[in-house]
Amino acid sequence: MTLTPEQSYLSTCPVCQNQIDVTSLEPFTKLKCPFCGQMVRVRRKFDHFMIVRQIGEGGMSRVFEAEDETLGRRVALKILNRQYSRDAARVEQFRQEALITANVNHPNVIKLYSVGYDQGYFYIAMELVNGGSLEQRIRREGTIKEEEALRIGREVAEGLRAAQQLGLIHRDVKPANILFTETGTSKVVDFGLALFVERGPDSSSEIWATPYYVAPEKIIDNREDYRSDIFSLGASIFHALTGRPPHKAESNNIQELRMIKCRRVALEDSGLRFAPRTIHVINRMVAFRPQERCANYDETVEELRLAEGLVGQGYKTRFSGRKLRWLGVAAAALVVAFIVGWMVRSTGDRAAVAITETVDESYEDLNGEGVTLQAGRKTVAERFLEARETMLEKKRFAEARQQFEKLIDSGDARQPTLNWARFNAALCCIVINRKEEAEKHLKKMTEDTGEGSSLVSDEIAGFFKNLGSLMGSNLGLGTALDKLQYDTTQEPLLGYLMQGLAEWHFGDAMLGMSEMEHFSVHLADVKSGPNAAALDWVQGYAAVYAVYQSDIEVARSVQDLATPQDLESCRRALATVKKAREKLRNTGALKLSLTRKEEELKRELVRLRMNEQRQQMAADRIQRERELSQLAEITTVLPSLVQGYDYSRVVELLKDVRFESPEVQSALEGRRYLYEQGQAFLTQLFADIAQSGYQGKLQRVSGSTLEGKVTAADLTQVTVTLDRGVLTVPLDTLAPESLLEAAQFFAEQTTDSSEYYxxxxxxxxxxxxxxxxxxxxxxxxxLMEENRSFRSRWMKVVQ
Incomplete structure (x- = not known):
């Protein structure tokens, strides 16, 4: 919106009709007319809103109760202060509040109607609630009852949850921004400081917040998320329960606030008594560290709901004194038994160690294929195969890693067994997300490849060297599939599996999928190769691939996911990604990637939804303005359709009219209601006269009066019996006051309350x-005080 230079504004005095220059005055200012001396209010009308009274004031704006003269309803009119209305940045922030509030459709969030710019002021028209604020209630009542405070907190949390689902944080939750309807329903208001999470932190140098309720992380680190709003809500409930805020922060000085906010608070320290569950949930909400608070709004709502339900319920000990004494005796016996057992076991352990050491002194060396064996110990081959069985058949990768590392550290293993143990230990480390340990094992492979040994072929030595060099640093992440070039008919085929697992867990999951699939596809090459029998063990690593197979299918389902172009395709993409993420069985880069993709799609969904809502709001505004114009034309025609007191033609016309805009349709229904009930008034009056007649004075429109008894009446004429005879007069010559007096007379004779109303x-x-x-x-x-159903109908007419 482009801001125009200051213009001159004139206001007409309602008493003397002279014009007063009000350019320098704020809305709804009261001043003495310089011409007649009468005290008058100026700048009361903004567009089609007429200010009735001021109901609130904040740092940037004032709030008024106003009447929408177009739709005939009361609204809350929030007008940006003069200095800010001239500031394009502030006006844009105000517009942002309007857009944010309009997008949150929830019974616990104030509804926005429209925005505008008039007389040099920007304004927002929104839902008017008359139950006051939580701040006013605390001032008036001192403290709020425990169950009531928890209910208010729960309802506000539900409203904030709806905002967070659109990617919003409020940033200024406080008692003054929690309003109530006349029935007591809580509503969140003033999203003026709200921030879209996907846009990142606030880049301005200002920290806008209310010191009493602002979260510590906002003051200390200038960072915030939805958990900061949870803190502010908890602080507001704390204030409502105890009559004072958790931090008595009177200063706006950042350094002083940081010191104050570093003090932890607890509800039980207030000196007041509350239910244990209430203390638990409030203390969680106002925890110093965000990660100690409720994890999300679902948990916050449920915690508050549970605490609300437990208010006033006592807690009884389940055991009597005698039972507790028996339990104490039994516990003491268990402790004694444990200590005795531990002493016996410790003695046995020491004896066993001594015995083992004695036996180990007389071991017998055996020679077999260059491997030294000791009596009573497993061979290197047995330990290696046992560890590989744990890894491939039992799929207990953490346990297998420990077995391979023990074999490596023993110094017993020779090449190539040593490097294959390192290979398998590294593979297990990758699977259990221990990246640095995997790198160490792979790097060690380059220091001793077994090259030159009669037991290690040049191909295998070269494979160990290449694999260690590539993956010993950052696991070789980002290496393209065609750059690996391992022999697919020999043991080096396992390099594709190792590299694929590394990418899957720590790098590019899609690249990892391609490399693992390359391994799976070429397992047949090993089986059909020249050394198939000797390499049969390589086939066993298909079991590792099988662990990831279902997740790989999930990855395929989102591999070619198109960028959404509209709201529906974005919803489908989000559903696909969410479903895929939930299906994943293993952690790793894909899960992180899908989580990021899900958040990205959520942001895109918000953006597209907001674009659609902007377009819809613009279309609705155009349609509303067009229909308002049509309604104005119809309203202008209506008086010409009334013949005397005959409203039938007006009613018939209004029955046939329909509008799409809810506000305009409501205004139309209000007008139709008036004329239909006007008809009903006359029908009832004519029936009463026909039944018993009416004795009294009748005033004519001309000013003259008749006094006699009315014996008959209809839409055309009225029959009156006078002392001098019977007189018939047209109905439309009688003043409406006379008809109302007659109707009031008959109403007073009614004994049935429903009929009377x-x-x-x-x-x-x-x-x-x-x-x-x-x-x-x-x-x-x-009537509105005594009859609630009438009130809802009447509000369509006058609100």
Whole structure:
């Protein structure tokens, strides 16, 4: 929006009709008219809103109760202060609040109607609630009852959850921003500081917050997320429960606030008594570290709901004193038994060690294929095969890693067994997400490849050297499949599996999938190669691939996921990614990638939804303006359709009209209600006269009066019996006040309360239709206090 230079604004004095220059005055300012001396309010009207009274004031704006003269309803009109209305950045922030609030559709969030710019001021029109704020209640009542405070907190958390689902954090949750309807429902207001999470932190140098309730991380590190709002909500409930905020932070100095906010608070330190569950949930919400608070709003809502349900419930000990004494005796016996057992076991262990050492002194060396064996110990080959069985058949990778590392550290293994143990230990480390340890094992392979040994072929020595050099540093992450070039008919085929696992867990999951699939496809080459029988053990590593096979299928399902272009395709993509992430059985880069993709799609969904809502809001605004124009034209025509007191033509016309805009349709229904009830008023009056007649004075429109008994009446004429005879006069020559007096007479004779209320409602309506607004308002005001159903109908007419 482009801001225009300051213009001159004139206001007409309602008393002397002279114009007053009000350019320098704020909205709803009261001043003495320089011409007649009468105290008047100026700048009361903004576009089609008429200010009734001021109901609130903040650092950037003031809030007024106003009447929407177009739709006939009361609204809260928030007007940006003069200095900010001239500031394009502040106006844009105000517009952002409007857009944010409009996108959050929830019963615990204030509803926004429209925005505008008039007389040099930017404004927002929104839902008006008359139950006051939590801040006002705390001032008035001191403290809020425990169950009531928890209910308020739960309802606000539900509203904030709806905002967070759109990627929003509020950033200024406090008692003043928690309002109540007349029925007590809590509503969050003032998203003026709200921030879209996907846009990152606030880049401005200002820290806008309320010191009493701001989260520590905002003051200390200038960082925040939805958990900061959870802290502020917890602090607000703390204030409501105890009558004072958790941190008595009177200063706006950042350094002082940092010192204050470093002090941990606990509800039990207030000196007041609360249910244990209440203490638990409030203390979690105001925890110093964000990670100690409730993990999300679902958990926050459920915790508050549980605490609310447990208020006032006592806790009884399940054991009597005698049972507790027996339990104490039994516990003491168990402790004694444990100590004795430990002493016996310790003695046995020491004896066993001594015996083992004695036996080990008399071991017998055996010679077999260059491998030294000791009596009573497993061979290197047995230990290697046992570890490989644990890894491939039992799939216990952490246990297998320990077995391979013990074999490596023993110094017994020779090449190539030593490097194959390192290979397998590294593979296990990768599977259990121990990257640095895997790198160490692979790097060691380059220091001793077994080259020159009669037991190690040049091909295998070269494989160990190449694999160690590539993966010994950062596991060779990012190496393309075609750069590996391992022999697919020999043992080096396992290099593709190792590299694929590394990428899957720590790098590019899709590249890892390609490399593992390359390994799986070429296992047949090993089986059909010249050394198939000797390399049969390589086939066993298909078991490792099998662990990831289902996850690889998941990866394939999202591999070619197209960038969404519209809202529906974005929803489908998000559902696909979410479903894929939930299906994953193993941790690793794919899970992280899908989590990031899911967050990215959520942000894109918010952006697309907001674009769609902007377009819809623009279309709705155009349609509303068009329909308002049509309604205005119809309203202008209506008086010409009324013949005397005959409203039938108006009713028939209004029954056939329909509008798409809910606000305009509601205004139309209000007008139709008036004329239908006006008809009903006359029908009832004519029936009453026909039944018992009416004795009284009748005032004519001309000013003259008749006094006699009305014996008959319809839409055309009224029959009056006078002392001098019978007189027939046209109905439309009688003033509406006379008809209302007659109707009031018959209403007073009614003993049934429902019938009485019905008649009073028609009297209020007929008075309004005929222009007697003061009388109509008087009757309606009493009815609204006594009849709730009438109130909902009447609000369509006058709100």
């Amino acid at each position: 019905k008649r009073q409602e028609r009297i209020a309506v007929f008075a309004r239709v005929t222009g007697l607004h003061n009388l109509s308002a008087t009757v309606a005001a009493q």
